[in-house]
Amino acid sequence: MGIKRAWKAGTVALGLAGALTVGYAGPSSFAATEVTIRFVNWESGDHTEKPWVDDIEARFMKDNPGIRIKDEPVDFSGHLHQLVTECAAGDCPDVAEAQGNDIASLASAKLLRSLDGYDKAFVGTLYPTTVDRATFNHILYGLPWGFDPIGFLYNKELMKKVGLDPNAPPKTIAEAMRAIATAKQNDPESIGIGIDTTLRDFGVDAEWPYMHAFGAEPIKNGKPDADTPQMRAYLEWVRALIKNGYTLPGKKMGQFRIFAAQGRLLFLEDGPYFKSVVQGMNGALTDEKLYAAWGVTAIPGGPASGPSAGSSDHQTVTFAGSKNQAAALKFMRYLVADEYAIRNFLIRNGDLPAVQGMERKIPELNNPIALGFLKIGGLVVAPPYGPKYEQAYPPIMSNVQRAYSTNDPVAEIARAMQTQLLDVFSK
Amino acid sequence: MVVLPPVQTRRGPAARRRARTLAALFLAPAFVIMGYVVAYPLLRTFWLSLFHMELTDPDHQAFVGLGNFLTLGRDAAFWQSLTKTVLFTSISVAASFAFGLGFALLAGGLPERFAAVRGLMLVPWVTPAVVVGFLFLYMFDQETGVANLLLLHLHVIPHRLAWLSDATLAPAAVIVANVWSQTPFFVLMFTAGLTAIPAAQREAIRIDGARGWAEFRHLTLPYLRHIMVIASLIAIINNFSSFTVIWTMTQGGPIYATTTLAVHIYRVAFQQFKFGYGAAMGVVWMLVLLVLSVIYIRTLQREALT
Numbered sequence: 001m002g003i004k005r006a007w008k009a010g011t012v013a014l015g016l017a018g019a020l021t022v023g024y025a026g027p028s029s030f031a032a033t034e035v036t037i038r039f040v041n042w043e044s045g046d047h048t049e050k051p052w053v054d055d056i057e058a059r060f061m062k063d064n065p066g067i068r069i070k071d072e073p074v075d076f077s078g079h080l081h082q083l084v085t086e087c088a089a090g091d092c093p094d095v096a097e098a099q100g101n102d103i104a105s106l107a108s109a110k111l112l113r114s115l116d117g118y119d120k121a122f123v124g125t126l127y128p129t130t131v132d133r134a135t136f137n138h139i140l141y142g143l144p145w146g147f148d149p150i151g152f153l154y155n156k157e158l159m160k161k162v163g164l165d166p167n168a169p170p171k172t173i174a175e176a177m178r179a180i181a182t183a184k185q186n187d188p189e190s191i192g193i194g195i196d197t198t199l200r201d202f203g204v205d206a207e208w209p210y211m212h213a214f215g216a217e218p219i220k221n222g223k224p225d226a227d228t229p230q231m232r233a234y235l236e237w238v239r240a241l242i243k244n245g246y247t248l249p250g251k252k253m254g255q256f257r258i259f260a261a262q263g264r265l266l267f268l269e270d271g272p273y274f275k276s277v278v279q280g281m282n283g284a285l286t287d288e289k290l291y292a293a294w295g296v297t298a299i300p301g302g303p304a305s306g307p308s309a310g311s312s313d314h315q316t317v318t319f320a321g322s323k324n325q326a327a328a329l330k331f332m333r334y335l336v337a338d339e340y341a342i343r344n345f346l347i348r349n350g351d352l353p354a355v356q357g358m359e360r361k362i363p364e365l366n367n368p369i370a371l372g373f374l375k376i377g378g379l380v381v382a383p384p385y386g387p388k389y390e391q392a393y394p395p396i397m398s399n400v401q402r403a404y405s406t407n408d409p410v411a412e413i414a415r416a417m418q419t420q421l422l423d424v425f426s427k
Numbered sequence: 428m429v430v431l432p433p434v435q436t437r438r439g440p441a442a443r444r445r446a447r448t449l450a451a452l453f454l455a456p457a458f459v460i461m462g463y464v465v466a467y468p469l470l471r472t473f474w475l476s477l478f479h480m481e482l483t484d485p486d487h488q489a490f491v492g493l494g495n496f497l498t499l500g501r502d503a504a505f506w507q508s509l510t511k512t513v514l515f516t517s518i519s520v521a522a523s524f525a526f527g528l529g530f531a532l533l534a535g536g537l538p539e540r541f542a543a544v545r546g547l548m549l550v551p552w553v554t555p556a557v558v559v560g561f562l563f564l565y566m567f568d569q570e571t572g573v574a575n576l577l578l579l580h581l582h583v584i585p586h587r588l589a590w591l592s593d594a595t596l597a598p599a600a601v602i603v604a605n606v607w608s609q610t611p612f613f614v615l616m617f618t619a620g621l622t623a624i625p626a627a628q629r630e631a632i633r634i635d636g637a638r639g640w641a642e643f644r645h646l647t648l649p650y651l652r653h654i655m656v657i658a659s660l661i662a663i664i665n666n667f668s669s670f671t672v673i674w675t676m677t678q679g680g681p682i683y684a685t686t687t688l689a690v691h692i693y694r695v696a697f698q699q700f701k702f703g704y705g706a707a708m709g710v711v712w713m714l715v716l717l718v719l720s721v722i723y724i725r726t727l728q729r730e731a732l733t
Contacts, residue, residue: 080698081697081698084482084483084700085697088482088702105483105700108483108484109482109483109484109485109700110485191570197592198678198680199678199679199680199681200678242589242592248569248570248589248592249569249589249592249681250589250591250592250677250680250681251592259570387483387484390483390698390699390700391699391701394683394694397680398680398681398682398683399682401592401594401680401681401682402594402681402682404592405589405592405593405594405681405682406594406682
């Protein structure tokens with residue numbers, strides 16, 4: 001019986017202690033004056049970028065004591081799927097990072113909060129092309145978090161080594177092919193060009209400028225238009241690239257960066273973040289060495305158009321279901337426009353700020369790589385994002401893959417792409 | 428010597444009711460969890476399959492009854508992925524079976540001081556599928572992979588092969604990765620079967636002059652037969668749902684060459700957000716697995732009786 005009494009006494013004592021602790025914490029613990037913003041992004045899942053994200057978030061929280069930021073890291077390739085399924089479960093985050101077709105998909109699903117009418121003066125300070133990427137059906141849904149045109153990087157050192165003029169990067173696809181042929185002849189171990197031919201939506205994003213160069217638009221004015229001579233010409237070019245060993249098939253854009261870090265890659269389509277990633281892979285590649293080795297220009301033009309650029313801009317969005325919209329918008333604006341956030345995350349990550357003219361305020365932006373990307377920013381041609389884009393990319397990229405991995409006639413492949421796209425758009 | 432009173436084995440009705448109530452109380456949490464995690468998703472999937480439901484088109488969701496299933500019947504991509512699943516599963520299971528049996532027989536003949544070798548054989552099985560996927564992704568890399576390095580060195584191939592970008596080679600690469608991961612399961616099952624063979628029978632058959640193939644055919648095979656059937660059925664059911672290794676290595680490409688049913692459903696449901704149609708595919712997939720499971724259970728029961 002003594003033991004039972006002891007247990008009872010102990011339980012009561014613990015309960016009192018707990019009540020005192022909770023009570024001593026004061027009324028603020030129940031006042032709920034602090035809001036927590038759930039921020040879904042892929043940077044905080046990367047071991048290099050996470051500390052930078054933590055740093056800028058800490059600064060924001062210090063300046064805004066009533067707002068806590070809670071990161072939710074996601075994988076880049078699966079982030080849209082995670083956002084849509086979270087929202088389908090009624091668990092939308094407050095703020096999310098978006099890219100490519102994300103805004104079109106999320107807006108079509110009626111998940112995003114419209115930012116139409118949001119501080120027009122501020123929006124006017126952003127690069128127009130970045131605002132376009134954050135807009136769907138003429139409605140602004142996001143704030144651009146980084147200006148990331150996809151350009152054409154050329155390896156000046158390797159060009160010199162193989163007998164090419166390092167100050168004359170190719171302006172057309174034909175020139176690029178001749179340069180690669182020369183490089184392969186003089187250095188068989190070199191890799192001519194890095195292009196993304198993967199079976200994913202970003203594969204189309206990355207290939208769109210090259211398709212544009214040939215005048216190939218598998219989706220035009222919202223309708224399939226793949227069975228064209230221009231598409232056949234583009235497919236022939238992709239086939240020639242792989243059959244001649246000028247590139248490695250089926251690789252993501254980022255998978256070529258290791259070859260760039262090794263100095264074996266002649267040309268690469270990539271974004272301004274190329275600098276930070278490649279320097280992360282090769283610690284010996286200082287800024288000076290990188291600027292000496294690599295230059296940036298527009299993606300070469302072709303029979304149908306002049307040089308262009310792709311788009312890999314990131315945006316921040318907030319969700320219609322978020323209960324902390326004021327705090328969410330405040331955080332989004334901080335990420336996009338605050339000088340501390342720009343210096344300590346965007347610049348470090350190699351992104352360019354979406355706010356125009358920052359190169360006058362931030363000396364780190366005055367480097368050849370960043371200035372090169374800023375220069376080509378006005379040439380961006382973006383794919384026709386929309387609700388059918390996620391269903392359209394498999395027919396497009398699977399047939400691009402068919403072009404380089406089979407000997408089927410390209411006319412047949414273009415027809416198949418058109419038939420499959422018609423099936424997608426008819427449903 | 429102390430004589431203990433006999434144990435009371437017969438219970439009255441009240442005691443039996445109490446025992447049943449207690450059993451139900453203990454089982455209830457498991458049933459609740461199973462209901463939430465298994466039964467609800469199953470029922471919800473059935474329900475979703477009756478709707479046209481695309482998350483990116485919320486204004487046009489509608490009840491279509493069996494419409495999704497009728498569309499499935501005409502969907503070439505679905506039948507292609509089902510065919511690829513059958514091929515992938517049958518080749519993977521057959522190869523894993525053969526290698527597993529071979530390694531089990533070899534390991535069974537090893538002296539006891541080599542017991543650690545048996546443990547090492549299980550490493551591929553305990554390696555997480557995503558790690559296996561990345562391992563073979565890099566091994567089959569065209570430029571830097573050891574597969575090309577080894578084959579070039581042995582003069583088997585004249586130049587580096589684009590294993591994961593070639594529609595003929597990619598399925599082979601994925602199957603190799605899968606077989607590497609699955610073989611230890613068969614090794615384990617067959618090793619257990621081999622250790623169950625009575626030593627006396629083995630001695631007797633050897634005295635009769637049976638060795639090697641004759642011993643295998645007349646002694647080992649009969650003892651392993653039921654394990655072979657059970658293990659193969661389990662492997663078929665597992666491989667039918669295989670997703671992680673394939674997605675990590677190829678994402679179903681190139682040109683859908685490695686798009687099995689699991690990959691196709693993932694793409695339709697979670698990349699294209701066609702939940703209704705994806706659910707219909709899931710229902711069909713579940714029915715196929717149900718048939719396989721019924722075969723497995725009936726075989727198990729039959730083997731237990733014999």
